[in-house]
Structures are given as structure tokens and as C-alpha cells.
Amino acid sequence: MIPILSLSVFLPLIGALILLAMPRASATQAHAVGIAASAATLILALVMWSRGVVAGEFVQVEEIAWIEAIGAAYRVGVDGLSLPLIGLTALLFLLSFIHQARSQDRARSFVILMLMLETASIGTFAALDALLFYVFFEVSLVSMYFMIAGWGEEGRQRAALMFFLYTLLGSLPLLLAILGMFLASDPWSFDMRIWIDDAPLGGAAAMAALVAMLFTFAVKIPVFPVHTWLPAAHVQAPTVGSVILAGVMLKFGTYGLVRFALQMLPDAFAAAGNVVLIFGVASALYGALVALAQSDLKRLIAYTSVNHMGYVVIGVAVAALATDPAMRAVALDGAILQMVSHGLVTGALFFLVGMLKERTHTREMARMGGLLKPVPVLGWSFVLFAFASLGLPGLAHFPAEFQIFLATLNVAPVAVISILAIVVTAGLYLRAIGLVFLGEPDARWQALPDLDRRDLVVLVPLVLLTLAIGIAPGWVLSVIHVTTSAAGF
Amino acid sequence: MSRDLSFLLPELVLMVTAALMLAGEMIRRPRLVLGIGLVGLALATGLAWPLLKADTTVFGGTYRIGPLAVWSKLILLPATALSLLLARAELAGKFREGSVYSLMVLVSIGALMLAGSGDVMLLVLGVVLTGLGSFALVAWPADDPATEAAMKFLVFGSVAGAVMVYGLTFWFAGAGSTLLSALTGIDRAPVLAAAGLVGLLVGLGYKAALVPFHFWAPDAYEGAPVSVAAFLSVVTKVAAIFALAQALSALPVQTGWQWAVAVIAAISMTYGYLAALVQSNLVRLLAWSSVAQSGYFLLGLVAVGGGALARESLIVFAAAYAAMNIGAFAIVLIGGRDMEAIGGLGRRAPARAAAMSVFLLSLTGIPPLFGFFGKALLFGAALDAGFLWLVVVAILNSVLALGVYLRIVVALYAPAEAAQPAPQAGAAVSTVWIVTLVITLVMGVLTRLLTG
Numbered sequence: 001m002i003p004i005l006s007l008s009v010f011l012p013l014i015g016a017l018i019l020l021a022m023p024r025a026s027a028t029q030a031h032a033v034g035i036a037a038s039a040a041t042l043i044l045a046l047v048m049w050s051r052g053v054v055a056g057e058f059v060q061v062e063e064i065a066w067i068e069a070i071g072a073a074y075r076v077g078v079d080g081l082s083l084p085l086i087g088l089t090a091l092l093f094l095l096s097f098i099h100q101a102r103s104q105d106r107a108r109s110f111v112i113l114m115l116m117l118e119t120a121s122i123g124t125f126a127a128l129d130a131l132l133f134y135v136f137f138e139v140s141l142v143s144m145y146f147m148i149a150g151w152g153e154e155g156r157q158r159a160a161l162m163f164f165l166y167t168l169l170g171s172l173p174l175l176l177a178i179l180g181m182f183l184a185s186d187p188w189s190f191d192m193r194i195w196i197d198d199a200p201l202g203g204a205a206a207m208a209a210l211v212a213m214l215f216t217f218a219v220k221i222p223v224f225p226v227h228t229w230l231p232a233a234h235v236q237a238p239t240v241g242s243v244i245l246a247g248v249m250l251k252f253g254t255y256g257l258v259r260f261a262l263q264m265l266p267d268a269f270a271a272a273g274n275v276v277l278i279f280g281v282a283s284a285l286y287g288a289l290v291a292l293a294q295s296d297l298k299r300l301i302a303y304t305s306v307n308h309m310g311y312v313v314i315g316v317a318v319a320a321l322a323t324d325p326a327m328r329a330v331a332l333d334g335a336i337l338q339m340v341s342h343g344l345v346t347g348a349l350f351f352l353v354g355m356l357k358e359r360t361h362t363r364e365m366a367r368m369g370g371l372l373k374p375v376p377v378l379g380w381s382f383v384l385f386a387f388a389s390l391g392l393p394g395l396a397h398f399p400a401e402f403q404i405f406l407a408t409l410n411v412a413p414v415a416v417i418s419i420l421a422i423v424v425t426a427g428l429y430l431r432a433i434g435l436v437f438l439g440e441p442d443a444r445w446q447a448l449p450d451l452d453r454r455d456l457v458v459l460v461p462l463v464l465l466t467l468a469i470g471i472a473p474g475w476v477l478s479v480i481h482v483t484t485s486a487a488g489f
Numbered sequence: 490m491s492r493d494l495s496f497l498l499p500e501l502v503l504m505v506t507a508a509l510m511l512a513g514e515m516i517r518r519p520r521l522v523l524g525i526g527l528v529g530l531a532l533a534t535g536l537a538w539p540l541l542k543a544d545t546t547v548f549g550g551t552y553r554i555g556p557l558a559v560w561s562k563l564i565l566l567p568a569t570a571l572s573l574l575l576a577r578a579e580l581a582g583k584f585r586e587g588s589v590y591s592l593m594v595l596v597s598i599g600a601l602m603l604a605g606s607g608d609v610m611l612l613v614l615g616v617v618l619t620g621l622g623s624f625a626l627v628a629w630p631a632d633d634p635a636t637e638a639a640m641k642f643l644v645f646g647s648v649a650g651a652v653m654v655y656g657l658t659f660w661f662a663g664a665g666s667t668l669l670s671a672l673t674g675i676d677r678a679p680v681l682a683a684a685g686l687v688g689l690l691v692g693l694g695y696k697a698a699l700v701p702f703h704f705w706a707p708d709a710y711e712g713a714p715v716s717v718a719a720f721l722s723v724v725t726k727v728a729a730i731f732a733l734a735q736a737l738s739a740l741p742v743q744t745g746w747q748w749a750v751a752v753i754a755a756i757s758m759t760y761g762y763l764a765a766l767v768q769s770n771l772v773r774l775l776a777w778s779s780v781a782q783s784g785y786f787l788l789g790l791v792a793v794g795g796g797a798l799a800r801e802s803l804i805v806f807a808a809a810y811a812a813m814n815i816g817a818f819a820i821v822l823i824g825g826r827d828m829e830a831i832g833g834l835g836r837r838a839p840a841r842a843a844a845m846s847v848f849l850l851s852l853t854g855i856p857p858l859f860g861f862f863g864k865a866l867l868f869g870a871a872l873d874a875g876f877l878w879l880v881v882v883a884i885l886n887s888v889l890a891l892g893v894y895l896r897i898v899v900a901l902y903a904p905a906e907a908a909q910p911a912p913q914a915g916a917a918v919s920t921v922w923i924v925t926l927v928i929t930l931v932m933g934v935l936t937r938l939l940t941g
Binding site: 065066069138141142150157164176183 | 798801850855856857861862865866868869872873880881884885887888891892895899902934936937940
């Protein structure tokens with residue numbers, strides 16, 4: 001029996017170790033190792049996908065004893081919540097390596113950091129041991145810090161420091177909550193499955209743990225008003241850094257919100273559900289409105305993440321408040337699918353902004369204009385993903401947001417005002433498309449090269465998946481639904 | 490008697506080693522002195538290993554052979570050996586370098602005595618024995634800064650020692666015995682218990698560089714050779730913390746000592762990191778950081794009064810702290826004492842810069858490095874003892890810590906000024922940073938070996 005899940009967690013790390021052992025590796029060799037390791041990881045993720053999940057339990061479970069004295073062990077496994085996210089992670093990392101492959105700037109170090117980040121990301125979604133989860137969760141911070149600080153743009157040192165301080169301050173309350181649940185479990189254990197089946201905390205202690213967790217995940221998601229690190233980090237990060245940050249790392253927050261807050265503290269979450277809902281609605285509206293005010297294209301997309309993740313928070317809060325299990329499953333299906341859709345669409349948008357910046361050397365929308373003529377393929381791709389991002393039917397966000405709003409209308413009808421954010425998002429994307437791509441092109445832009453083959457290799461899988469989820473979401477939703485509809489989720 | 494002595498084999502080996510080292514120094518053979526020291530320390534560590542299963546006392550309860558005492562040997566003796574190697578790298582060829590080696594081994598005997606104390610007299614003896622050697626070590630360079638630092642250290646130490654002895658006599662009055670195990674009933678005489686507690690905290694707090702008894706530490710570390718600073722910040726500090734654990738585990742919690750310790754912990758962490766934030770001299774920065782790290786140790790001490798995980802957390806964090814702190818000092822020894830000196834080390838010597846980043850992130854408590862597991866256990870121990878507020882303070886300080894240590898990381902990866910050559914590093918110091926790096930990297934995953 002091959003431990004496929006552990007292999008997919010540690011293959012990238014093995015790639016990083018191989019590169020570490022090759023101090024004289026050329027940029028080409030480094031990129032080759034990165035692409036090979038992440039491609040192999042994606043294949044393993046696809047194998048896991050083909051095996052599917054089972055209702056009410058984790059599959060592909062692998063366990064090794066670790067620190068017996070305190071009941072911590074290496075435990076990993078997947079269910080319908082984590083499996084789609086692992087697939088998304090493996091795909092985005094492979095595409096990022098392909099996109100990055102032309103870079104010559106300290107390629108070996110960059111690839112090592114990226115591979116460490118991939119192990120940390122997949123590990124975060126796969127961990128079934130709270131201590132292990134926390135380890136992976138934090139390791140991702142270190143890699144991202146060095147990536148922003150080393151390869152970012154003008155103000156990178158400040159942005160990197162802010163990112164690290166903010167998210168470390170954010171994640172330490174989670175450690176407190178984990179330790180609290182650990183000390184309350186009998187016998188002592190960090191096994192998340194035990195905590196999910198039989199919540200160790202109750203009453204005021206559960207509420208305190210929930211507040212600590214919500215703080216951690218709110219910073220990570222990010223939820224208004226603790227989102228301020230996000231635009232700074234995104235604007236300064238290199239393109240693939242932004243892709244991974246938005247596509248994968250923001251999902252740590254929403255994943256934790258479901259896995260820890262909702263599953264381990266269901267009663268406390270139900271009691272606080274309305275508060276969480278308010279923060280979700282505020283994020284959705286605020287993210288859209290602030291995005292409307294941006295003139296920097298990358299910042300604009302960064303703020304739409306706040307908006308989209310706000311919908312996820314609404315979905316999870318509605319699931320916590322729902323009394324009807326069917327409605328609860330609808331809300332969770334929507335929230336989890338929204339995570340996947342956001343990873344695909346926003347990942348693609350950050351790739352496109354990076355490709356635009358490579359060509360025009362600016363991110364200011366006012367300085368571009370008329371780009372649809374010189375770079376039609378790039379332009380139409382952007383238009384497609386912009387429409388996907390604003391929730392057009394037939395594209396990836398629609399089935400997710402539809403389910404979230406359906407459940408919201410049933411459980412907490414007032415919160416449906418967040419649907420106004422979609423109108424704002426539509427407006428801001430149309431404005432952006434008009435500013436950047438329509439009109440007469442400036443003479444400077446006449447000779448811009450359109451997307452080359454490598455760019456297409458990066459974008460085509462994302463286009464196909466965005467369409468596939470938009471038109472027939474059943475193939476993803478069926479996996480998610482197996483888990484969310486099970487009793488006791 | 491022979492039973493008791495069989496438990497003391499590591500200490501006996503060390504005493505013979507120290508005597509032989511002094512003899513070697515008399516005939517001016519520093520390499521021989523170093524060799525004897527390393528072999529003696531290795532032998533003593535090996536002899537301590539079988540004692541791990543023991544949990545007993547010798548000499549009528551005055552000296553404890555339990556997990557804390559034995560682990561102190563297994564942690565502090567290798568740490569002393571690494572300090573010897575650092576000293577060799579720093580001082581090779583200087584006049585009387587062998588005396589540094591022999592003094593370090595002598596101080597390590599005192600440190601073991603402190604960590605295994607079962608009796609008030611032994612505590613005092615341990616403080617004096619480690620103190621005498623430490624003063625001489627700090628003064629060793631015999632230049633103005635070192636002399637000044639050693640004077641401060643000595644004066645401060647004499648006063649703290651006097652207060653300690655005076656305070657501990659109250660315990661004797663209350664308990665009728667100098668044995669620490671006799672303290673269990675002392676809460677019936679709260680004034681005597683409090684007076685003794687003050688003496689204990691002053692004396693050992695000074696040794697562990699806890700706020701407000703820390704004033705000597707930045708000056709002494711800065712004046713002393715870097716290797717001595719590394720040695721003092723690890724060996725005598727951990728010994729003092731373990732000695733506190735030995736004493737406080739017998740003291741009834743009704744005396745309120747947990748609160749005194751918790752307050753000192755909170756102040757030490759916060760003040761240590763705040764002061765470290767503004768340092769540009771790396772040795773001073775690490776001195777202040779070690780003040781803050783002492784505060785973290787106290788989270789485990791609070792739990793000694795009745796909470797699980799106390800012993801495990803102290804042992805794991807002591808091992809982690811020894812590795813990462815000595816490692817950081819080793820890189821400072823290679824790269825230079827100033828923030829500017831190590832600027833751009835990332836380009837000139839990438840492996841050493843990466844190692845320094847690992848040590849600093851581990852000191853911050855970032856997983857999966859060794860320091861994280863130590864801190865997580867400390868947090869768990871304090872939480873279990875009911876000191877949630879202290880854990881919250883510690884957590885907030887972890888963010889401050891990140892600010893302190895990332896300043897160095899940022900400097901490491903700053904663009905190099907000019908094409909400076911990579912700093913030279915001999916085999917001795919390379920051994921130290923590689924060994925401590927491996928421990929910091931992999932022992933976190935293997936923490937189970939220390940908690941069995």
C-alpha cells in the first residue's frame with residue numbers, strides 16, 4: 001500500500017532537498033526540479049481524486065507515532081472538504097512553476113522556497129493532527145515571507161515584515177485554542193478526528209476558543225477589518241507569490257473556519273453565527289466597494305478577494321445557523337465550491353496581471369488602454385476571468401455563489417443584501433476592462449507581444465476548469481456533497 | 490556510600506577532567522587541555538545516560554538523581570563541549586587559552602550541582618561555584634571592557650548571593666531543615682516562606698538573568714569573549730532554571746510563589762524583547778533575547794506547582810534553547826558582532842546565513858523547528874496550571890520576538906555593500922553551527938526522545 005497522501009505532501013519537500021544538495025544548479029535545472037516535483041504531486045492528487053471520498057469519515061488516512069507523551073502523531077487524511085483544495089493547490093503550484101520558469105533571478109532559492117510552501121500548503125489541508133496542522137500552517141508563513149522579501153517589488157521589506165507580523169499575531173491565538181482543546185480532551189490527544197466527533201470544550205471555554213480561532217482565521221481569510229495586510233502583501237509579492245497567496249493560502253483561513261471552528265465547536269459557532277455573518281456581509285460589501293476605488297489593477301484584484309472570501313464566510317455562518325440539515329449542506333457546498341472557484345479565477349487573474357506587467361511595466365490602469373488590439377488573446381482571457389469573477393452564469397463562481405445565496409435566503413434573509421456587492425463587482429470589472437483594454441491603444445503598446453506558448457500552457461487549464469465548474473459543477477459538488485451531507489459534519 | 494558514588498560517576502569524571510585540564514594548562518599545552526575536556530565531557534555524558542531511568546536521591550536527600558537532574562547533564566555537558574569548541578575557534582593561540590577551557594568545565598560541575606540540588610546548602614554552593622568561574626571567564630580578555638564587565642558581574646553577584654543566603658536562612662528557620670523536601674509544611678509560616686522565596690528568586694534570578702536581576706548580563710556578555718557569552722547564556726542559565734524547579738516543586742503553592750514567578754516571567758519576556766529591539770550590537774541583542782527566553786522558561790516553572798507537562802516542557806525547551814542559542818552565537822562569532830558586519834552574509838556565505846535564519850526563527854518559536862515544540866509545551870504547561878493570562882502575554886511577546894529576530898534576518902539578506910569575501914571559519918566553529926543546526930532542524934520532529 002503506497003502512502004499516496006503522504007507522498008503528495010512530501011514530494012515537493014524532497015524536490016527542495018534535492019535542489020539543496022545541488023549548490024551549483026543552473027536556473028534551468030532548478031525549474032526542471034520544481035516542475036517535475038509539482039507535476040508528480042498533481043498526478044498523485046488526481047489519483048486520490050479518482051479514489052473518491054466516503055461519507056462521514058476520512059479516507060487515505062496515514063498515521064505514524066510522533067510525540068506519544070502528549071498524544072501528538074503524524075496523522076493525515078482527506079475528505080470532501082480537503083480533497084478539492086488539495087487538487088487546487090497541486091494545480092496552482094504546477095502552473096506557477098511553469099510561469100516562473102523563465103526567471104533567472106536566484107532561481108534555485110526561489111524554487112526551494114516554493115517547494116517548501118507547497119509541502120506546507122498540502123500538509124495544512126491534509127493534517128488530521130492539530131499540532132501537525134499548526135506546524136504546516138506556520139511553515140507556510142516563513143516561505144511566503146522570504147518570497148515577498150526576496151523577490152517582491154519596491155516596498156517589499158516593509159510589506160513582508162507586515163505580512164509576517166500580522167499573520168503570526170493572527171495565528172498564535174489558534175495555538176492557544178488548540179492547547180485548550182488538547183488539555184480538555186481525555187485522554188490527551190491532538191487527534192482532530194476525536195475533537196470533531198466529540199467536542200472537548202463546552203460552554204464558556206468553547207466560546208473563548210471560538211473567539212481565538214475566529215481571530216486567527218479572520219486574519220488569514222482575510223475578513224474586514226483585519227484585512228489590511230492583504231493589499232500590501234499582494235502588491236509587493238512577485239506574480240506567483242500573489243497567485244499562491246490568493247489561490248491557496250487564503251483558503252487556509254476558510255478551511256480552518258470549517259474544519260476547526262464549525263466542526264469542533266458547533267454549538268458555540270451556532271451561538272455566534274450571527275456575528276460571524278455580519279463580518280462576512282461587511283467583508284463582501286467592503287471588499288467590493290474598496291476594489292471599485294482602486295487605480296492599481298493588482299490591488300483591485302486583491303480587494304475582490306476580500307469580497308469573494310466574504311461570501312465563503314457568509315456560507316459557513318449560514319451553515320452554522322441552519323437548523324435544516326439539507327440547507328446546511330447547500331450552504332457548505334456553496335462555500336467549499338467558492339473556495340475552489342476563487343482559487344482558479346483569482347489565480348488566473350493574478351497570472352494575467354503579471355503577464356500584463358511584464359509587457360507594459362505598469363499596473364496603473366489609467367496608463368494602459370486599448371490593449372485588446374495589440375494583445376487580443378491576453379485581453380479576451382482577462383475579460384473571461386473578470387466575468388467569471390463577477391459571478392456570470394456559466395462560469396465557476398456562479399454555482400457557488402448561487403448556493404450560498406440560496407441558503408442565506410432560507411436561513412438569514414437579511415444577509416442577502418450582500419448580493420449588492422455583485423453589482424458593485426460587475427461595475428468595477430467593466431470599468432477595469434474599459435480602462436485597460438478598450439479604446440484606441442497608445443502608440444507605445446502597438447508592438448506588444450501577445451501570449452506565448454508558455455503563457456497559454458498556464459492559462460488553458462484554468463480556462464477549461466472555470467468553464468467546467470460553471471457549466472456542469474456536478475463533478476466537484478458530488479465529492480464535496482458526500483462529506484457535507486453526512487450526519488455529524 | 491558506594492551506591493551514592495555510583496550515581497555520581499558523571500560528576501566524578503568531570504572533577505578528574507577539570508584537575509587534569511588545570512595540570513595541562515600549567516604545562517601550557519592548550520590543545521591537550523581541550524582534548525581532555527572534550528573526552529571528559531563525552532565520557533560524563535555517556536555515564537549520565539543510564540541514569541535516565543533513576544529517580545532517587547543521594548547523600549541523605551541532598552542531591553537528586555531524577556529526570557531534571559539527569560537531563561541537565563545530557564543537555565549542559567554537550568553544550569559545554571560546544572562552548573569549548575567555540576572558545577577554541579575564538580581564542581586559539583592567545584595567552585592562557587587553556588584556562589578558559591578548564592574554567593568552563595569547572596563551571597559546568599557547579600551547574601550540574603545547581604540543577605540537581607535537593608538541599609538549600611547545595612543551591613548556595615552551586616551559585617558560588619558557577620559564579621567564581623564565570624567571573625574569571627568574563628574577565629579573561631583582561632582589557633578594559635572585560636574588566637569592567639567582570640567587576641559589574643562580581644559586585645552584582647556578591648550582593649545577590651548575600652541576599653540569597655540571608656533569605657534562605659529563613660527557610661531553615663521555618664522548616665527546621667536545609668532539605669528542600671522539608672519545605673512542604675512551610676506555608677504555616679508565611680512570612681518565613683516569603684523571605685526565603687525572595688532570597689531564592691534574587692539569587693537564582695540573577696544567575697538566570699531574569700528581570701529585575703538581569704543588569705549584568707548585556708555588559709558581561711559584551712565584554713566577555715563571544716564563546717563565554719554563549720556558555721553563560723546557556724549553561725549557567727539553564728542550571729539556575731532547573732534549580733528553581735527543584736526548589737519550587739517542594740514549596741507549597743499557598744505561599745503564592747506561582748504568582749511571583751508569573752509576574753517575573755511576564756516582565757522578563759516583555760522587557761527583554763523591548764530592549765533587544767533597539768540593539769545594534771548582536772551580542773547585546775542576544776543577551777537581551779536570552780533575558781526574554783528566561784522569561785519563557787518560567788512558564789514551565791509556574792506549572793511545577795501542580796500541573797502536568799512542567800518537567801517535559803522545561804527539558805525540551807532547555808535542549809532547544811541550548812542548541813539554537815549556541816548556534817546563533819557561533820554565527821555571530823564567524824560573521825562579526827555588529828549588525829553591519831553580518832549585512833549581506835546571505836550572498837557571501839549562504840549556508841551560514843540560512844543557518845542563522847533557522848536559529849533565529851527557532852528562537853522566535855516558528856514550527857517545525859525545535860524551539861517551537863519547547864514553547865508549545867511551555868504554553869501547554871502554564872495553561873494547565875491555570876495561568877491563561879501568562880500564556881497570552883507570552884504569545885504577544887512572540888510577535889515582539891519576531892520583530893527582534895527578523896531585523897537580523899533582514900540584515901543578513903540585505904544587498905552586500907561591496908564584494909567582501911566570505912568570512913573565514915575554522916573546523917571547530919563550523920562543527921558547532923552544523924551540529925546545532927541539525928539539532929534545531931530535526932529534534933523538533935523527534936521530540937518524543939526527550940519526553941519518554
